[in-house]
Amino acid sequence: MKTSVTIAGVEFQNPIMEASGTFGSGMEYSEFVDLNKLGAVVTKGVANVPWPGNPTPRICEVSSGMLNAIGLQNPGVEVFCERDLKFLEQFKKAKVVVNVCGHSAEEYIEVVERLANEPRVDMLEINISCPNVKEGGIAFGQDPKAVEAITRQVKAHAKQPIVMKLSPNVTDIKVMAKAAEAGGADAISLINTLTGMKIDVERQNFVLANKTGGMSGPAVHPIAVRMVYECANAVSVPIIGMGGITTWQDAIEMMLAGATAVSVGTANFFNPTATLDILSGIEDYMVRKNIEDINSIVGIVK
Amino acid sequence: MKIKETAVVLWQEKLAEGIYSLTLETSIVDYAIPGQFISIFSNDGSKLLPRPISICEINKEYGTLRVVYRVAGAGTEEFSKLKSGDKIEVMGPLGNGFPLEGKNAIVVGGGIGVPPMLELAKQLKGNVTAVMGYRNDDLFLAEEFQKVVNHLYIATDDGSVGVHGTVVDAMREKDLVADVIYACGPKPMLRAVADFALENQIKCYVSMEERMACGVGACLGCVCQSKEVDDHSHVNNKRVCKDGPVFLSTEVVL
Numbered sequence: 001m002k003t004s005v006t007i008a009g010v011e012f013q014n015p016i017m018e019a020s021g022t023f024g025s026g027m028e029y030s031e032f033v034d035l036n037k038l039g040a041v042v043t044k045g046v047a048n049v050p051w052p053g054n055p056t057p058r059i060c061e062v063s064s065g066m067l068n069a070i071g072l073q074n075p076g077v078e079v080f081c082e083r084d085l086k087f088l089e090q091f092k093k094a095k096v097v098v099n100v101c102g103h104s105a106e107e108y109i110e111v112v113e114r115l116a117n118e119p120r121v122d123m124l125e126i127n128i129s130c131p132n133v134k135e136g137g138i139a140f141g142q143d144p145k146a147v148e149a150i151t152r153q154v155k156a157h158a159k160q161p162i163v164m165k166l167s168p169n170v171t172d173i174k175v176m177a178k179a180a181e182a183g184g185a186d187a188i189s190l191i192n193t194l195t196g197m198k199i200d201v202e203r204q205n206f207v208l209a210n211k212t213g214g215m216s217g218p219a220v221h222p223i224a225v226r227m228v229y230e231c232a233n234a235v236s237v238p239i240i241g242m243g244g245i246t247t248w249q250d251a252i253e254m255m256l257a258g259a260t261a262v263s264v265g266t267a268n269f270f271n272p273t274a275t276l277d278i279l280s281g282i283e284d285y286m287v288r289k290n291i292e293d294i295n296s297i298v299g300i301v302k
Numbered sequence: 303m304k305i306k307e308t309a310v311v312l313w314q315e316k317l318a319e320g321i322y323s324l325t326l327e328t329s330i331v332d333y334a335i336p337g338q339f340i341s342i343f344s345n346d347g348s349k350l351l352p353r354p355i356s357i358c359e360i361n362k363e364y365g366t367l368r369v370v371y372r373v374a375g376a377g378t379e380e381f382s383k384l385k386s387g388d389k390i391e392v393m394g395p396l397g398n399g400f401p402l403e404g405k406n407a408i409v410v411g412g413g414i415g416v417p418p419m420l421e422l423a424k425q426l427k428g429n430v431t432a433v434m435g436y437r438n439d440d441l442f443l444a445e446e447f448q449k450v451v452n453h454l455y456i457a458t459d460d461g462s463v464g465v466h467g468t469v470v471d472a473m474r475e476k477d478l479v480a481d482v483i484y485a486c487g488p489k490p491m492l493r494a495v496a497d498f499a500l501e502n503q504i505k506c507y508v509s510m511e512e513r514m515a516c517g518v519g520a521c522l523g524c525v526c527q528s529k530e531v532d533d534h535s536h537v538n539n540k541r542v543c544k545d546g547p548v549f550l551s552t553e554v555v556l
């Protein structure tokens with residue numbers, strides 16, 4: 001039985017990753033999950049310098065989902081390399097995908113260049129879609145010309161393959177996927193969170209200090225499946241699918257829609273072993289359905 | 303060590319209007335210390351996030367943890383309906399807990415900040431004075447404190463029992479001295495207790511609250527502001543769930 005998948009020349013032992021920002025760099029969840037069993041550890045977004053993030057409350061629960069407005073708090077790429085990458089040295093079987101954020105092309109490039117000679121970094125995921133930072137971020141992700149341009153600029157400086165992480169907060173995600181492909185993306189990942197809002201009716205005020213937050217969790221899964229399906233039929237680069245994946249069925253669904261690999265985000269918060277539970281569910285499914293190679297189900301639902 | 307498992311409800315009782323005491327059978331008890339908390343998950347699948355609730359009592363012999371909580375919304379409302387034998391998902395123990403220090407300690411609790419001080423008061427080795435603030439004469443847990451502390455002072459908002467006013471009013475009125483203060487309660491109370499501690503040059507630990515998602519330090523949802531650049535985050539933010547909930551009053555912005 002073959003569970004390994006290859007994206008832009010990088011071989012992952014299985015298609016299960018966790019989603020950026022929900023798992024830190026794996027340190028905290030390594031108490032629950034043997035990181036060596038994951039396809040990849042995808043780290044929290046990292047910028048050229050430390051970012052303080054947004055004021056609190058940053059978290060809010062909604063029906064079958066949540067909103068977050070962390071604002072990409074991170075310790076900066078230098079500390080990240082010295083501490084987080086060093087920690088990940090022990091887990092050689094899992095690939096490391098570093099999620100990169102910035103306010104401008106220059107900032108993305110600075111991070112990418114700093115990571116270029118780090119042997120533990122297998123792939124870069126370029127977050128052009130975070131709804132929680134005011135400048136840059138989402139602006140890149142909502143304009144196809146900007147998507148193509150930033151992809152091309154980052155690609156020119158990156159040593160590792162780049163995955164462009166797309167925003168779902170657009171009218172037509174296929175256009176963005178094509179723009180990323182045209183700019184030279186090695187792969188695309190989607191979906192980032194959907195911009196939402198929650199108002200406390202008693203206090204008659206916003207729940208989140210940032211007013212808006214990114215929605216994730218099971219409630220967004222059908223939207224994510226639809227978007228992955230659309231992109232899979234629009235581009236030929238591989239897709240890492242995410243958005244509400246909570247069970248193995250959700251993961252298989254995403255692969256049938258066209259994702260070569262999947263990321264598990266919000267589900268970690270209420271089931272810290274969600275990634276491994278999903279993996280074993282996929283293996284059982286493969287046995288039951290006589291699937292020799294997991295790659296054979298990718299995008300077969302047309 | 304942190305555990306995520308299904309706990310069994312041993313019993314639940316109502317202590318006061320909207321205040322419940324829930325005793326759970328869970329192996330989390332083996333690793334728990336005072337001041338830590340557990341995440342309790344709803345049995346309703348549409349409510350994903352944990353409800354963080356402080357540990358009120360640790361009984362290693364019986365393998366039980368007790369939490370005392372106020373019904374504040376739909377999640378705690380659901381918990382209040384739990385009966386003996388019911389099952390509920392829990393994760394813990396989470397957070398750092400109170401360090402046990404001092405020859406003369408004051409433990410201060412305000413409202414729903416009262417419960418976590420009970421196990422602390424039991425485990426402190428020295429002389430313990432408890433100062434508890436309540437809205438009115440619904441003095442939940444006061445009798446239990448009476449049994450385990452050297453002195454118990456009560457302050458009520460409506461003046462029905464003890465000192466009419468806040469816990470800090472009581473501390474000033476009784477001229478309390480100590481070498482360490484532990485406090486849990488609403489922010490304004492923590493601020494006032496921290497000021498009292500500073501004036502009297504007493505070391506002071508406060509237990510903080512923030513909205514949580516992961517509860518283990520991974521998502522950066524629950525930060526509070528720290529005075530110095532924090533050595534994990536490298537900005538002025540500390541994670542309440544992992545670096546806290548207990549902080550020195552001088553290290554955080556209250």
Ligand SMILES: Cc1cc2nc3c(=O)[nH]c(=O)nc-3n(C[C@H](O)[C@H](O)[C@H](O)COP(=O)(O)OP(=O)(O)OC[C@H]3O[C@@H](n4cnc5c(N)ncnc54)[C@H](O)[C@@H]3O)c2cc1C
Binds near residue numbers: 374376
């Ligand atoms: C470290 C810590 C320890 C706590 N200990 C206790 C305790 O011992 N007893 C007690 O009664 N309460 C305690 N609380 C507060 C308790 O977590 C909330 O009252 C509870 O989560 C409310 O849930 P709900 O579904 O009833 O309310 P809702 O308002 O419906 O909850 C909606 C969402 O907001 C979150 N939320 C709402 N209020 C708070 C709050 N004050 N703090 C954090 N998250 C909140 C909920 O967890 C949930 O995700 C503690 C909070 C923290 C952070």
Ligand SMILES: Cc1cc2nc3c(=O)[nH]c(=O)nc-3n(C[C@H](O)[C@H](O)[C@H](O)COP(=O)(O)O)c2cc1C
Binds near residue numbers: 045070192242
């Ligand atoms: C608390 C939180 C923090 C996140 N931080 C990041 C981030 O730093 N970079 C990023 O590209 N996406 C981030 N995301 C988005 C997730 O990686 C993922 O795309 C999204 O949550 C959808 O997946 P899910 O429904 O499984 O959570 C974050 C999501 C959450 C909930």
Ligand code: FES
Binds near residue numbers: 518519
């Ligand atoms: S709740 Fe996730 S870091 Fe504290």
